Amino acid sequence: xxxxxxxxxxxxxxxxxxxGGGTAGPMAALKAKQRNPxxxxxLLEKANVKRSGAISxxxxxxxxxxxxxxxxxxxxxxxITIANDGIVDQAPVFKYASRxxxxxxxxxxxxxxxxxxANGDFDLxxxxxxxxxxxxxxxxxxxxxxxxxxxxxxxxxxxxxxxATRLLTAKDGRIAGAIAVNTRSAEFLVLRAKTVILCMGAAxxxxxxxxxxxxxxxxxxxxxxxxxSMAYHAGAALANLECYQINPLIKDYNGxxxxxxxxPFGAYTANSEGKRFIESDYWSGQMMQEFYNExxxxxxxxxxxxxxxxxDTVGEIEQILHKVERPSRGRFHQARGTDxxxxxxxxxxxxxxxxxxxxxSGVFVDExxxxxxxxxxxxxxxxxxxxxxxxxxxxxxxxxxEHAAGVAGEIDLPEFDSExxxxxxxxxxxxxxxxxxxxxxxxxxxxxxxxxxxxQPPKVTAKMQIGQARLAEVREDLERALVAxxxxxxxxxxxxxxxxxxxxxxxxASLYRTESRWGLYHNRVDYPDKDDDNWFxxxxxxKVDGRMVSEKRAIEPYIVPIEHEERTAYERLRVSNxx
Amino acid sequence: xxxxxxxxxxxxxxDDAKCIADKGCTVCVDVCPLDVLRISDLTGKAFMKFDECxxxxxxxxxxxxxxxxxxxxxLLR
Numbered sequence: 001x002x003x004x005x006x007x008x009x010x011x012x013x014x015x016x017x018x019x020g021g022g023t024a025g026p027m028a029a030l031k032a033k034q035r036n037p038x039x040x041x042x043l044l045e046k047a048n049v050k051r052s053g054a055i056s057x058x059x060x061x062x063x064x065x066x067x068x069x070x071x072x073x074x075x076x077x078x079x080i081t082i083a084n085d086g087i088v089d090q091a092p093v094f095k096y097a098s099r100x101x102x103x104x105x106x107x108x109x110x111x112x113x114x115x116x117x118a119n120g121d122f123d124l125x126x127x128x129x130x131x132x133x134x135x136x137x138x139x140x141x142x143x144x145x146x147x148x149x150x151x152x153x154x155x156x157x158x159x160x161x162x163x164a165t166r167l168l169t170a171k172d173g174r175i176a177g178a179i180a181v182n183t184r185s186a187e188f189l190v191l192r193a194k195t196v197i198l199c200m201g202a203a204x205x206x207x208x209x210x211x212x213x214x215x216x217x218x219x220x221x222x223x224x225x226x227x228x229s230m231a232y233h234a235g236a237a238l239a240n241l242e243c244y245q246i247n248p249l250i251k252d253y254n255g256x257x258x259x260x261x262x263x264p265f266g267a268y269t270a271n272s273e274g275k276r277f278i279e280s281d282y283w284s285g286q287m288m289q290e291f292y293n294e295x296x297x298x299x300x301x302x303x304x305x306x307x308x309x310x311x312d313t314v315g316e317i318e319q320i321l322h323k324v325e326r327p328s329r330g331r332f333h334q335a336r337g338t339d340x341x342x343x344x345x346x347x348x349x350x351x352x353x354x355x356x357x358x359x360x361s362g363v364f365v366d367e368x369x370x371x372x373x374x375x376x377x378x379x380x381x382x383x384x385x386x387x388x389x390x391x392x393x394x395x396x397x398x399x400x401x402e403h404a405a406g407v408a409g410e411i412d413l414p415e416f417d418s419e420x421x422x423x424x425x426x427x428x429x430x431x432x433x434x435x436x437x438x439x440x441x442x443x444x445x446x447x448x449x450x451x452x453x454x455x456q457p458p459k460v461t462a463k464m465q466i467g468q469a470r471l472a473e474v475r476e477d478l479e480r481a482l483v484a485x486x487x488x489x490x491x492x493x494x495x496x497x498x499x500x501x502x503x504x505x506x507x508x509a510s511l512y513r514t515e516s517r518w519g520l521y522h523n524r525v526d527y528p529d530k531d532d533d534n535w536f537x538x539x540x541x542x543k544v545d546g547r548m549v550s551e552k553r554a555i556e557p558y559i560v561p562i563e564h565e566e567r568t569a570y571e572r573l574r575v576s577n578x579x
Numbered sequence: 580x581x582x583x584x585x586x587x588x589x590x591x592x593x594d595d596a597k598c599i600a601d602k603g604c605t606v607c608v609d610v611c612p613l614d615v616l617r618i619s620d621l622t623g624k625a626f627m628k629f630d631e632c633x634x635x636x637x638x639x640x641x642x643x644x645x646x647x648x649x650x651x652x653x654l655l656r
Contacts, residue, residue: 003617051610051637161614183614213654215613215631222612252655254633328634332651436581483582488629490615 002487005432008187009425014157015041015408016401017178017193017444019164020227021045021169022053022220023390024380024397025199026147027103029156031401032197040433042182042191045157046163046491049221050148054201054220054357054381055390058141058324062114063127063260063389065104065135066097075095075559079131082569083284084360084386085517085530087538090397090557091367092385100395104135106392110146115140122249125264125329129569134260140154140324161490162189164226166424167196167234167376170414175234175375180422183491186432190421194411195375195404198363200227202245202381203502205495207456208448211252214441218247218254218350219381224495225383225502228354231363232501236371237254239364239384239553241509242522244457245355245463246288250304251348255326257304260316263265267306269342271299278573283358285519286570292457292520302354303344314340349520351448352456354502357381357389359521361509364540364553368398372542375414377404427532430482431493440492444499447474451503457523459510468507475500504548512550590634590650591616591627597646598624607638607647 016032017326018025021043029043045052066076076097081088104122108114108346117123126132137143151158162180168190170176204219232238248257248269257269263281271277271294278290294302306314318340322330338345356362361383361404366493369377377400378384380393388396454467478500484490515531516524538553593607600608601623608616609623615629616638625647633651639647 047612047614048609051641052612056612056633056635057639057640211654213645213652215633217633218654220635221631221633253651327636327640328649328651331649332655335651335656439582484656485582491614551653579640 003020003184003488005487006185007067009190010187011190011192012042012414013192014042016041016197016404016409016569017191018043018197019178020053020199020201020380021049022199022380023055023306024393024400025197025559026151027394027397028152028197028199028401028404030150030406031398032171033156033183035402035405039076039405039408042154042159043151044159044162044191045237046161049158050179051144052222054223055143056220057327058143058326059137060140060261060320061134061136062104062391064133064387064391065122065124066100066133067104067122067124067135068101069121070132073558075131076133078562078566079128080387081558081560081562082566083282084140085127085285085361086536086562086567087517087555088386090559091556092365094559095367096388096392096395096398099399100391103391103395110150112146113145118453127260127263128238128282130149134264136191151555159189163453163494163496164230165428168232168416168420169373170416173235173374174414175373176414179421181428181490181494184485184487186429186487188425192413194408194413197377197379197400197404198227198231198382199380200382202353202355202357203228204353204355205499206353206448206451206502206506208445208452209254209351210348214444216254218249219353221354223381225354225495226495226498227378228363228505229498229501231371231378232543234307234373234376235543236373236376237364237542238505239362239538239540241264241354241361241505241541242513242539243285243360243518244506244521245327245353245359245361246520247350247358248284248288248291249350250329250531251346253329253332254350255321255329257347262304262306264310264316265313267304267317268304269347270303272301273299274305274344276575279575280573284570285359285521286573287519288349288521289519289523295349302347305344307342307344311341352451352506354506355381356384356386357392358387359518360384360386361511368403369396370403376408413513425576428494431484432490434481436484437481438477439483440489440496443474443478443482444496445491447471447496447500447503450474450508451496455503455506455510456566458525459523460525461511464507464511468504471500471503471507505541506546508550509539513539526579587630588646588653589630589654591638592648592650594646595622595624597644599644600625601630604643606641610628610637610641612637630639
C-alpha cells in the first residue's frame with residue numbers, strides 16, 4: 001500500500017467478464033456460472049466486492065416487489081409505463097416483473113429475510129400511486145455479506161481494486177474484453193472475454209450537492225458514471241439520458257426521506273404549514289416537479305413530517321432509517337439536535353445524475369439485457385429498464401448473466417487490435433507524466449459546478465449551450481494539464497473523465513428533446529408542453545465517427561395496453577384543494 | 580502551476596489505542612468503497628488519508644476492535 005506507480009501489464013482470458021461488484025454484478029456472475037459451470041467467470045471491482053456499490057451498508061426494503069396476491073406483472077408494467085410518461089419498452093419491464101418473485105425467493109434462501117405477516121406471507125406496503133409493491137427487509141444490513149458468500153461458493157474469480165477504463169471491441173464491432181488499471185499501483189490488466197456485462201451503477205457524481213462536498217452525493221460516489229462513459233466510447237446507444245435522476249432528500253444529508261420507509265407508518269412530505277401537497281410520495285418526475293414548486297413557493301421549504309406519530313412508531317422508523325442503507329443519518333440529526341418526534345425535518349432535492357434504478361436514463365438494453373453492441377450487456381442502475389431499483393439490479397443481473405453465459409458457451413474468443421491497448425495506456429497515464437498542472441479534485445469541482453449552473457432543471461436552451469462551451473474548456477484542461485501524483489489520484493482523474501463525458505451527454509440529450517416530459521426531470525422552460533406528436537419516442541445517444549449523435553427510436557408496441565384515463569394518473573398528484 | 584496543500588478536517592477518526600493495524604489488520608482499509616484509508620508508516624495505525632468520504636460506515640461497522648468512528652463531514656454538519 002505504498003501508493004507508488006508500478007509499471008506493468010497482465011493479460012487475462014475469461015469467458016464472461018462482469019464489471020462492477022455491487023448489486024447486479026454479483027448476481028450476474030453467479031447466474032452465468034450456474035448456467036454453465038465450465039465457464040471462467042471474472043468479477044472486476046473498483047473497490048472491494050465485500051462492501052462496494054449502492055448497497056454497501058445494506059438496503060431497508062424492496063421498492064418494486066411484484067408478489068402474487070398483491071400485484072401482477074401486468075399491473076406493475078402498467079404502473080411503470082404510466083409513471084414514466086409512456087416512454088417505455090414494456091418487454092424488459094414485464095420480464096423483470098415476471099421473474100422478480102423467483103429472485104426474492106432466492107435472496108430469502110441466501111439469508112436476506114423479508115418481512116412476513118403472522119401467516120408467514122410477505123408483508124407488502126402500498127407506496128406507489130396505483131399498486132402495492134414495497135416489501136421491508138428487517139435484516140437488510142446483511143445483503144452484501146450474503147451475496148459475497150454465494151459468489152465465493154461458486155468460485156467466481158474476484159478482482160478487487162481494478163478500475164475498468166475502456167472496453168475492447170473486435171473489428172466487426174463485437175465486444176472483446178476490457179482494459180483496467182489497478183487503483184493502488186496503476187498496473188494494467190487486459191481482460192479478454194467472449195461476453196461482457198456492465199454493472200457499474202449510476203452516474204451519481206454528476207451534479208454537485210448543495211453542501212459543496214464532492215462526495216456527499218445521494219449515490220455512492222464510486223458510481224461516477226464510468227459505465228456510461230465506457231459504453232459510449234464502445235459505440236453502445238444510451239437511452240433517454242435527459243430523464244435525469246433527482247431525488248428528494250434530507251437537506252444537507254444524502255439519505256432518502258420518506259416514501260418507502262416512513263410513508264407506510266403514516267409519515268408524509270409536507271410544506272412549512274405541515275400540510276400535504278402531493279397525493280403519492282412515490283418518486284416520479286411529476287412528484288419531483290410538485291416538490292420543486294412547493295420549495296420555490298411561499299409555503300416552502302418542504303419537510304418530512306413524523307411529529308404527529310406516536311413516539312414508539314417514530315422509534316420503529318428510526319430503527320430502520322438509522323440502521324441500514326445510510327446509518328450515519330442518526331448522527332447527522334443528533335449533531336443538529338433535530339428529533340423526528342419533535343420537529344419536521346427540512347428536505348431538499350438532490351443533485352442531478354443518470355440512473356435507471358430511479359428514473360429512466362441508462363445504456364439501452366432489451367429484455368435479455370443486451371446493449372446495441374454484440375456481446376455487451378448492461379444491468380442495474382446503468383441499464384435502461386426504468387425504475388428498476390435494487391430488485392431490478394438483481395433480477396436483470398440474473399437475466400444478463402444467464403444470456404451472456406449462453407452466448408459465451410457458443411463462440412470463440414474475439415480478436416482485438418493490440419494498438420487499442422497501447423493507445424489506452426497512453427491516455428490513462430497522461431496525468432502521471434506531468435510534474436504540475438490541475439489536480440483532479442479541482443477539475444471535478446469545476447465540472448460539477450458547471451453542471452449545477454447550466455444543466456440542472458429547469459432547463460433553458462441558451463444556458464445549456466453556455467454550459468456546453470464551458471465544459472469544452474474544462475475538457476481542454478483535462479487533456480492538457482490534469483495531473484495525478486499517485487495511483488489514487490489517477491483513479492480520481494479517470495473518474496473526472498467519466499464525469500465530464502456524462503456532463504456532455506446530459507447537455508446533448510437535454511437539448512435534443514425539444515419538449516417537456518417526466519415532470520422536473522426534463523422540464524424545458526422554453527418548450528414547456530409535452531409534445532406527443534413529435535416526442536412520444538425514446539431518444540438514443542451514441543458515438544458515431546468520434547462525435548456525439550442523438551436520434552429518435554420508436555417505442556415498441558405495448559404488451560399491456562394503457563387506457564387514456566390511466567395514462568394521466570401521475571399528472572394528478574397535487575392535493576386537489578391546494579391546486 | 581505549482582500545487583499547494585489545503586487543509587481539511589477529516590470525518591473518519593481512528594483510536595490508536597484500539598487499532599490493531601500494527602498487528603496486520605487491514606479490515607477498514609479493505610472495505611472502504613472509496614479507498615481513502617491507509618496504514619501509517621510512522622505509527623502502524625489506520626488513518627484517513629483522503630477526505631473523500633461517503634460516511635457510509637463499513638470501516639466502523641467491520642472494525643474488529645471498535646477503533647473507528649465515522650463523523651459527518653464538517654461541510655454537511
